Amino acid sequence: MRATWRDLPEARYEVGFEAGLAVPVGDGVSLVTDHYFPRGDGEFPTLLVRSPYGRGIPWSPLFGVLFAEQGFHVVIQSCRGTGGSGGTFHYWHNEPGDAQATVGWLRQQPWFNGVLGTLGTSYLGYVQWALALDPPPELKAMAIQVGLHDPNAFFHTDGILHLESPLASSMGVENQHRGVVPFLRATLRLQRHIRRIVSARPLRRSYEPTLGPIPWLDDAMTHPDPADPYWSGADLAEVAERTTVPTSLVAGWHDVFADQTIAQYARLRKAGCDAALLVGPWTHTSALQQGWTDVFTETLAWLRAHLCDDPSTLRPSAVRVHRGGDGEWLDLDEWTGEGARIGSWFPAARGRLLGEAPTADEPLASFRYDPSDPTPSVGGALLSPAGGARDQKALEARDDVLTFDGPVLTEAVDVLGAVSVRVRVSTDTGFADLFARLCDVDATGRSVNVCDGIAAVRTEGDAPASVEVAMSSTAYRFGAGHRIRLQVSGGAHPRYARSSGTGALPVDAVDFRPVRLTLHAGSVLELPHP
Numbered sequence: 001m002r003a004t005w006r007d008l009p010e011a012r013y014e015v016g017f018e019a020g021l022a023v024p025v026g027d028g029v030s031l032v033t034d035h036y037f038p039r040g041d042g043e044f045p046t047l048l049v050r051s052p053y054g055r056g057i058p059w060s061p062l063f064g065v066l067f068a069e070q071g072f073h074v075v076i077q078s079c080r081g082t083g084g085s086g087g088t089f090h091y092w093h094n095e096p097g098d099a100q101a102t103v104g105w106l107r108q109q110p111w112f113n114g115v116l117g118t119l120g121t122s123y124l125g126y127v128q129w130a131l132a133l134d135p136p137p138e139l140k141a142m143a144i145q146v147g148l149h150d151p152n153a154f155f156h157t158d159g160i161l162h163l164e165s166p167l168a169s170s171m172g173v174e175n176q177h178r179g180v181v182p183f184l185r186a187t188l189r190l191q192r193h194i195r196r197i198v199s200a201r202p203l204r205r206s207y208e209p210t211l212g213p214i215p216w217l218d219d220a221m222t223h224p225d226p227a228d229p230y231w232s233g234a235d236l237a238e239v240a241e242r243t244t245v246p247t248s249l250v251a252g253w254h255d256v257f258a259d260q261t262i263a264q265y266a267r268l269r270k271a272g273c274d275a276a277l278l279v280g281p282w283t284h285t286s287a288l289q290q291g292w293t294d295v296f297t298e299t300l301a302w303l304r305a306h307l308c309d310d311p312s313t314l315r316p317s318a319v320r321v322h323r324g325g326d327g328e329w330l331d332l333d334e335w336t337g338e339g340a341r342i343g344s345w346f347p348a349a350r351g352r353l354l355g356e357a358p359t360a361d362e363p364l365a366s367f368r369y370d371p372s373d374p375t376p377s378v379g380g381a382l383l384s385p386a387g388g389a390r391d392q393k394a395l396e397a398r399d400d401v402l403t404f405d406g407p408v409l410t411e412a413v414d415v416l417g418a419v420s421v422r423v424r425v426s427t428d429t430g431f432a433d434l435f436a437r438l439c440d441v442d443a444t445g446r447s448v449n450v451c452d453g454i455a456a457v458r459t460e461g462d463a464p465a466s467v468e469v470a471m472s473s474t475a476y477r478f479g480a481g482h483r484i485r486l487q488v489s490g491g492a493h494p495r496y497a498r499s500s501g502t503g504a505l506p507v508d509a510v511d512f513r514p515v516r517l518t519l520h521a522g523s524v525l526e527l528p529h530p
Contacts, residue, residue, distance in 0.1 A: 005293045009300070011069035013038035020084075023077065025101035029086040033102075036064035036074040037111065045115040045140075045307035046073040046106060050099060050127040052082040052089060054177030058288065062296075063119055070300060071308070073111060074119075077102060079127070083177035091151050091216050092234045095130035103136045114138050117307050119299065121145040121288060122257070123173075129236040132243050141306035143299045145250040146287050148257045149264060150235040152226040158456045159224045160433055161497040161506035163198050165256050165284075165383040167207060170217045186211070198494035204507040222507050240267035246274040248302035250295050252282030253324065253451070253474055254388045256381045262418075262473050265319075265335055276302060276314075277335055279321040279475070283387040323414075324389070324450060325440060325477035336417040340528040343413075345406060345484065347523045353406040353486055358521050366518035367400045369432060369490030369499065375400050377495035379449045380437075381472070392439055392447040396487060402519065405441060406484040413478040417528030419451050419471040421486065424520040426464040432457040432515045433499040435492050436469040438525070439485040440478055447485055450476050454496055457517070458503075464520045486525050490517055 018035040025031055034055050038044055049063050055076045064074045080098055081089030106112045116138040118128040125147015132142065148154055155166050167190065175186035190197075193210040200206035205218055223230040240247075247268055251261035258279070268275035278298045282291045298320075301313040317331035348358045351365070369375065375398065379390030396403050421436045437452035453471035478484055491499055497506040501513035 005296070007293045008066070008296065009070065012071055013040045013069055015039065015065055015068040017064075023102055023105045025080070025098045027087075029080060031077050031080060031085040031098060031102065032083055033075055033077040034060075034064065036068035036076070038068050038071050038073075040071070043113040044071050044073050044111075045117060046075060046112055047117050047119045047303070048099075048102065048106070049074065049076045049118070049120050049124060050079055050095075050102070051076065051120065051124050052079040052173045052177065053123070054078065054083045054179070057180060062288065062292070066296060067119070067300070067303075072303070075102075075106070078177060082173065089173065089216065091220065092126070092130070095127045096133050099127060099131035100134065100136070103131070103138065107138075115140055115307050117141040117143065117303050119143045119303070120147070122147055122284065126151070126236070129239045132239045132245055133236065135243065135245050139245055141303055142245055142247045143302055144247065144261075144264070145295055145299065146252060146255045146257055146261070146284050148260050149237050149240070150226075150260060151220065152231050152234060153260060154256065155220045156224040156226075157454055157496075160454055160456055161203070161221060161224065163203075163494045163497050164194070164377070165495070166217065166221070167194070167197065167211075168383040170214050171211055174211060174214060194494065198497075201510045201512070202508045203497060222505070224505070237263070237267065240264045240273075241271050243268070243271065243273055246302075246306045248276045248299060249278070250287065250298060251277070251279045252284065252287045252291065253279060253322070254281075254283045254379075254381050255287065256284050256383060258381065259470075259472055262335065269334065275318070277319045277321075281322045281324060281327075283381070284383050285385070286388070321475045323475040323477055325479060328477075330475060336528060336530065340417045340530075343527045343529050345486070345525040345527065347404040347486060347519060347525070348521070351402070351404050353404040353484060353525070355406075357524070361521050364519045364521060364523070365402050366516055367402055367490070368514055368516050369400050369501075370514040371498040371500060371512040372514075374493035374498045375435070375489040375491050377492035380452055380492070380495065382495060389448050389450075392449055392487065396447055400489055402488040404486040404488070409478055409480050409482055409484070411480050413484065414530055415474055415476045415478070415527045416530040418473045419527055420453075421469050421471060421525045422523060423467045423469060423488070424464040424522040425457055425459070425467055426462055426518045426520065427457060427459045427515050429501045429513055429515045430459050431499065431501055431503040432517055433491050433496070434467055434469060434517070435489045435496075436471055437487040438471060438474070438527075439487050440476070441483040441485045442479075443481045447487075450474055452492075454492065464518070484527075488519065490515065
């Protein structure tokens with residue numbers, strides 16, 4: 001571990017370990033819990049880590065050992081129905097109550113000094129928000145890394161079903177707590193059968209021959225509407241709007257939860273809560289790999305400041321973000337929000353991207369999206385190793401992908417904030433999806449993705465509809481000699497389910513129709529500038 005992450009701080013303490021403690025949480029259920037502790041005199045604060053992915057690798061070394069070495073009790077617990085814990089796992093129903101019961105158990109432990117922090121990534125971040133619904137007085141800080149607060153947004157965007165990342169995540173929930181070997185076997189099994197799963201008609205339960213029955217996954221995939229009563233209580237965004245618990249947030253520009261993390265920070269700051277934000281050039285998984293030294297250093301400083309009354313290693317700025325393009329780190333007083341200066345770029349005929357709106361109101365270009373040969377996903381916000389910044393050459397050579405290029409830049413252009421595009425589009429079926437991506441084209445013509453988004457298209461007759469596509473946030477410098485490119489297509493499969501062209505629920509679609517999409521003048525790409 002230390003050979004992999006070279007700049008980790010030296011250990012302050014040797015580490016002790018108690019395995020397999022049973023924590024009762026009511027209704028006859030006990031949750032299996034491991035306790036790591038520093039071997040030394042005195043009192044130490046406690047960090048609570050709750051996981052549906054087991055208590056071993058990577059949580060044991062990343063959280064248990066490393067933080068206990070620095071002078072923290074670390075309690076790593078398997079969520080209900082996972083890792084030997086009793087009961088049945090559900091994506092959100094049980095987490096608030098189980099977390100509160102665990103804090104009640106901590107109060108009874110002779111080593112607990114009444115100072116508590118929470119720690120964890122991904123779903124391990126979600127359970128922190130669940131505890132903060134009704135924060136116990138002992139809770140003094142949270143450290144949420146690449147975490148979510150809204151499960152629906154992980155499974156759906158504008159009614160469009162996310163495929164690849166939820167399948168990978170559910171495979172982890174069902175298998176990672178069983179140990180390294182079963183988890184690796186399940187991972188390889190999913191890789192072998194992923195093409196069959198994501199191409200099935202219908203999609204509903206197509207994963208079962210490979211992953212087995214997963215009732216909570218089937219439920220989540222078949223309820224796209226966030227207002228559906230099924231999702232009642234799932235979205236914990238309101239916690240950030242009223243909490244006073246100091247919170248450290250970590251994200252990656254290509255993380256599946258980047259938008260959620262940035263929204264969390266905005267809500268925390270609006271509520272006047274002490275909060276910090278770190279965003280690196282990472283995907284969901286690389287934040288814990290290539291980015292771990294930065295993430296650990298940031299988290300340790302935050303926890304020492306708020307649990308140990310030692311702010312000496314805190315960075316002075318509230319926000320630190322990595323700027324793509326030139327690789328610089330920016331220290332900011334705040335993350336950009338309302339009031340940012342917006343630069344408008346207008347798609348025009350012959351694949352141009354202009355600084356002024358074209359005068360003619362005419363069709364710009366069209367393409368045919370065929371769900372039997374869906375436009376593939378290349379890079380971007382994925383859980384798989386295929387995510388992140390990737391060369392777009394092969395993708396952009398397809399007939400079902402449009403590109404609009406700005407002029408060669410005579411000086412660098414910085415983008416900082418939320419990117420979006422408003423597209424005037426017509427279709428010949430009335431039903432389609434629209435995937436939009438911001439790319440950087442260098443002097444050699446190499447195109448690399450920066451950020452992207454997807455939205456559903458609904459049209460009537462030949463009239464174009466105005467479709468707003470939120471393309472996530474970024475910090476990026478387009479260098480002199482480069483071009484800004486807008487890439488447009490009808491999907492990104494298997495990151496998202498194929499559009500059937502019929503308006504059918506994605507999991508139930510059996511009949512698929514090709515659709516022709518036509519872009520019209522009046523479309524505009526909006527880039528926020530610092």
